Amino acid sequence: MSENTTTSTELTSQYAAQVTSDLERNLKEQERVSGEIAALQEQLDTLQQDHTVLVNMQQALGITLRPEKPATAPEQAAVPAPRKKAATRSSGTARAKKSSAALSRPRSRKSASKPPVAATTTTPPSLVELIRQHLAGQSEPRSTAEVAAALDQAHPDRGIKNTVVRTTLENLVAKGQAQRTKQGSSVYYIAPDTGRPTSSAPTATQQQEEAQSEEAQ
Incomplete structure (x- = not known):
């Protein structure tokens, strides 16, 4: 029991010392803040007195009160600000419309010029023409496999x-x-001799045979 009593007494004394220290620190802080408040209050009183003297002098000289203008200036300036933004937005919209119109014009010209390009495209030669040209460029007879491979x-x-x-x-x-x-x-094939007559233009039967060979391909 004596040990418990001693321990509680020591804790109590520690807490008491801590509380006393905190109270002293608190009082000193209150004194510091109070001193600052007093100094600020003194400055405020001085400013208020100066303001009263200046207002009286202004009224005696008949000068228009100017301190009110800075208060109204922001309100007046705040009115045109949205108008400027709206103006910039409208001008930006007008520019965007002009640019889109400018972009659409070249496209229309390109689309108008597409048909001539399509008209100038050449169709690939038929298999008959390829074989005929290949045989004409050979000096020796060629087999079917050789012609097909080439x-x-x-x-x-x-x-x-x-x-x-x-x-x-x-x-x-x-x-x-x-x-x-x-x-x-x-069996080998070669172009006909130059002295042998060949038809310069294919007949209707020849055209039909060429079409059938192309369909078989």
Whole structure:
């Protein structure tokens, strides 16, 4: 029991010392703040007295009261501010409309110039023309496989097949636009001799045969 009593007594004395120290600090702070308040109050009284003297002098001299103007100036300036913004917005909208109109004009011209460009595009040559040109550039007879391989290499997007090339070559031989030679069991084709007459323009039957060969491709 004596130890508990001693411990509580020590705690009480510590708390009492802490409270006493806090109270002293609080009183000193109150004195400091009170002194500042008194000094500020004295300054305020002095300013109020000076203001009264200045107002009396102003009234005696008949000078218009000017301190009110700065108070009204912000209100007057605040009125045109939205108008300026509105003006800038309207001018920005007008500029945007002009720029959009300027952009739309070249587009209309481009669209008007598109048909001539489409008209000048050339269609790719037919398979008959490709085979005829290939044979004309060869000095020796070529087999169907050789002709098909050469055309497929030159035009990989056409998907040229041997069977279609053979049919087209036979049609050219039938029309006198190619010659067929045979070496053993192999068949070769070459362009016709210059002395041999060839039709300069295909007949209706030839055109039909060319169309059928193209459909088979």
